[in-house]
Amino acid sequence: MRLRRLELIDIRSYDRVVVTFGPGVTVLVGPNAQGKTNLLEAIHRAATGSSHRVSGDGPLVRAGSDHGVVRCELLGDDGRRRTLELEVGVGRRTRTKVDGQQVRRAADAVGALRVALFAPEDIAIVRGDPGERRRFLDDLLTQRRPAFGAARAEYDRALRQRNQLLKRARGLPADARAAAAATIDVWTEQLVTHGTQLIAARIAAVRALSGPVDRFYRELADRPEPVSIRYQASAGRDLGVPDVTEDPSLVPDPAPIADAFRAALAEAAEDEFARGLTLVGPHRDDLELTIGALPAKGYASHGEVWSLALALKLATVQVLAEVGDRPVVLLDDVFAELDTTRRDRLALACAGFEQVLVTAAVEADVPLEGARIEVAQADGLTRLRPREGAAGAA
Amino acid sequence: MYEGAVQDLIDELGRLPGVGPKSAQRIAFHLMQADTADASRLAEAITQVKATVRFCQRCWNISEAEECRICRDPRRDEAVVCVVEEARDVVAIERTREYRGRYHVLGGAISPIDGVGPDELHVKELLGRLDDEPVEELILATNPNVEGEATASYLSRLVTPLGVRVTRLASGLPVGGDLDYADEVTLGRAFLGRRELGV
Numbered sequence: 001m002r003l004r005r006l007e008l009i010d011i012r013s014y015d016r017v018v019v020t021f022g023p024g025v026t027v028l029v030g031p032n033a034q035g036k037t038n039l040l041e042a043i044h045r046a047a048t049g050s051s052h053r054v055s056g057d058g059p060l061v062r063a064g065s066d067h068g069v070v071r072c073e074l075l076g077d078d079g080r081r082r083t084l085e086l087e088v089g090v091g092r093r094t095r096t097k098v099d100g101q102q103v104r105r106a107a108d109a110v111g112a113l114r115v116a117l118f119a120p121e122d123i124a125i126v127r128g129d130p131g132e133r134r135r136f137l138d139d140l141l142t143q144r145r146p147a148f149g150a151a152r153a154e155y156d157r158a159l160r161q162r163n164q165l166l167k168r169a170r171g172l173p174a175d176a177r178a179a180a181a182a183t184i185d186v187w188t189e190q191l192v193t194h195g196t197q198l199i200a201a202r203i204a205a206v207r208a209l210s211g212p213v214d215r216f217y218r219e220l221a222d223r224p225e226p227v228s229i230r231y232q233a234s235a236g237r238d239l240g241v242p243d244v245t246e247d248p249s250l251v252p253d254p255a256p257i258a259d260a261f262r263a264a265l266a267e268a269a270e271d272e273f274a275r276g277l278t279l280v281g282p283h284r285d286d287l288e289l290t291i292g293a294l295p296a297k298g299y300a301s302h303g304e305v306w307s308l309a310l311a312l313k314l315a316t317v318q319v320l321a322e323v324g325d326r327p328v329v330l331l332d333d334v335f336a337e338l339d340t341t342r343r344d345r346l347a348l349a350c351a352g353f354e355q356v357l358v359t360a361a362v363e364a365d366v367p368l369e370g371a372r373i374e375v376a377q378a379d380g381l382t383r384l385r386p387r388e389g390a391a392g393a394a
Numbered sequence: 395m396y397e398g399a400v401q402d403l404i405d406e407l408g409r410l411p412g413v414g415p416k417s418a419q420r421i422a423f424h425l426m427q428a429d430t431a432d433a434s435r436l437a438e439a440i441t442q443v444k445a446t447v448r449f450c451q452r453c454w455n456i457s458e459a460e461e462c463r464i465c466r467d468p469r470r471d472e473a474v475v476c477v478v479e480e481a482r483d484v485v486a487i488e489r490t491r492e493y494r495g496r497y498h499v500l501g502g503a504i505s506p507i508d509g510v511g512p513d514e515l516h517v518k519e520l521l522g523r524l525d526d527e528p529v530e531e532l533i534l535a536t537n538p539n540v541e542g543e544a545t546a547s548y549l550s551r552l553v554t555p556l557g558v559r560v561t562r563l564a565s566g567l568p569v570g571g572d573l574d575y576a577d578e579v580t581l582g583r584a585f586l587g588r589r590e591l592g593v
Contacts, residue, residue, distance in 0.1 A: 108577070147579050157540040164506035182512060183504050186547040190540055 001114060001325035002075045002355045003043065010068035011060055011088070012038035013382040021357065025350065025370025028359045028384075034375045035382030036359035040117065040330045042070045043357070046086050047113040047328075048139060049106050049149070052121070057088045066090050074113055077325045077354075084112045107142075107149040114143055114320055114327035118313040120337050125312055126289060126296050126305045133287035137202050140209075140316050144323060148201055155194035155282065162187040162278050170276030177273065188265055191281060196258040198282040199233060203241060204251040206231045206287065208322070211248060212315035213308075217291075220345045221307040225292040229312075234284040235264040306338060314349055329356045335365040343367055400426070452523070454499040454516045456481045464488075464497060471495040473530040477520065477549065479503050479537060487535065495533070498523065503541040504548060512548065520549075524556060531559040538565045538583075 003021050008014040013035040028036045037053075044052050045060060054060075061068040067089040074082045085097040095102060096109040103109045124132045141148040165187060169180040210229050218224035233239055240256025264280045265272075272279050289296040289308060296308055320327045329350065335343050335358070347367045350356045359375075360366045372387040395401055400422060408418035425433050449455070450462035453475075457463070464470055464484070474495030478484055484497050500515040502508075523529065532553055536542035550560045566584030567576055576584070 147577060147582070150577065150579050154540050158544075161506050161540065161544070168506065183506070183544065183548055186504070186544045186551070187506075189547055190544050194540075 003328050004075050005073035007071040010062040010065035011042050015381050019384050025356045025368045027366050028373050028375050029363045030375030032361050034377045036375050040332050044117045046070050047115040049110050057094045058090050060088050061090050111146050116317045116327045117330040119332040123305050123309045126309050130286035137205050141201050151197045158190040167276040192261050195281045196254045199257050200252050200254050203231050207248045208319045209315045212318045213311050216311035216314040228290045230288040232286040232288045234280045235261040326354045329353045331358045453497045455484050475529050476533040476535050478535050503545040505541045534562045
């Protein structure tokens, strides 16, 4: 799909701007702190329901204003035109409209615009803590299957309730504990029901990613070693479902996962009461990344980390494109972080994408043909000036 | 800040659910400009509600007598009891005119975050009714969210061993809607709850 036109009113450093984008590559060029990332952030927020920089929509509104608007005009792969509009207010819920109709839940708008964003922070997927890798998987799944977001919210709710119960029962003598935790079994059951859905969906995502990640890594890295990714469940190493299947899009059978999850919870019961915390479940799972025979975290060099993070992101573009529209690729300040060989290899991969929006402080860093828009601030407000070419702004 | 009585009224209104400071102010000014008779009627209605309305001693529905209208009605089937979270759920189910049994209002759902466990709900009273009344079926009509499901599952574990048939309201597709508009979760549940088409 393509983002044809973007309008921002009172968003971050923009008071009002309208910009049109053509197919292929558009590079937003300008010195740092002028508003390039703000633009990509707004697009990413509209597409996924959350910002990659902050939680909550309040900070998106331009300082001094009480609400802002993000309006996207989209062109689907099937030629269908759609609009996606966000009205963001300080201290109130964001209103989202698809094709002029207000959606009941924010999750219903996810998927109208599909994006894959890559920013320098993304090396945390390889280097950071497990939470970063869970978020990477969940962001992909939310865009691939809108219902995943709902399942995730229900799991989080059941988890909070169960933790609260465990916290209250912590340190009580056995008989008082039984009374305080009389409902622990039903919360365990809720946790297993919703958690199993998350684990199954994530395993399916890992299966779908593993082939493309390996291929993209070999294309990007200096030493083309094989890369493997594997879902590491806190419920146990063996969930009774295969890591790899002939049909990578297959969602694993939930029954054995639920059994393993339930058994692991039963085993951890004493620990959980002692610590007042749920110790097993998708909220503690991880993604195991291996380059050659070594775990990427802790062993990979800086260049390998970058190549793997890029390969993971490029693989998500492909996985998303397998079901539904091809996503718009957003590259936020990525080229500056790469050496010349990797820049060229990334540029080569970008050539295959429907639409790519790139930000860069130094134009020479980006070895890509395509439209250029200059980004500069005047009096604290960002102005966009397209150079002669495919793109135009008003 | 306004003077004395006006600010008091705004503060009181602002404590109501769903009423923010702006709305409280608007309602207060509306009441000040309204006829004295209209304002008195509202005040009287509030006083009356607190003085006369209480909870049915059998099913904990809102009632003006010892027992509510439904529990007093001899035509209602004693063998079926529908368990709901709130009294307003009774009203919603009554509107369907499909149900001829009795009710039991729990007064909420199990939610450790809000400090609500079985003891805070009318669960003991429900078990008492199963002892005293010839109940054959318990319909669990708690909300189809995490807390409602947990409550239903808790009650089911408690009651099933007593030999009472326990059923749960189906969740699925809205009537009159299009299949392709249903979200995946709802559609998925509708598949799980599918039934034979009788001939």
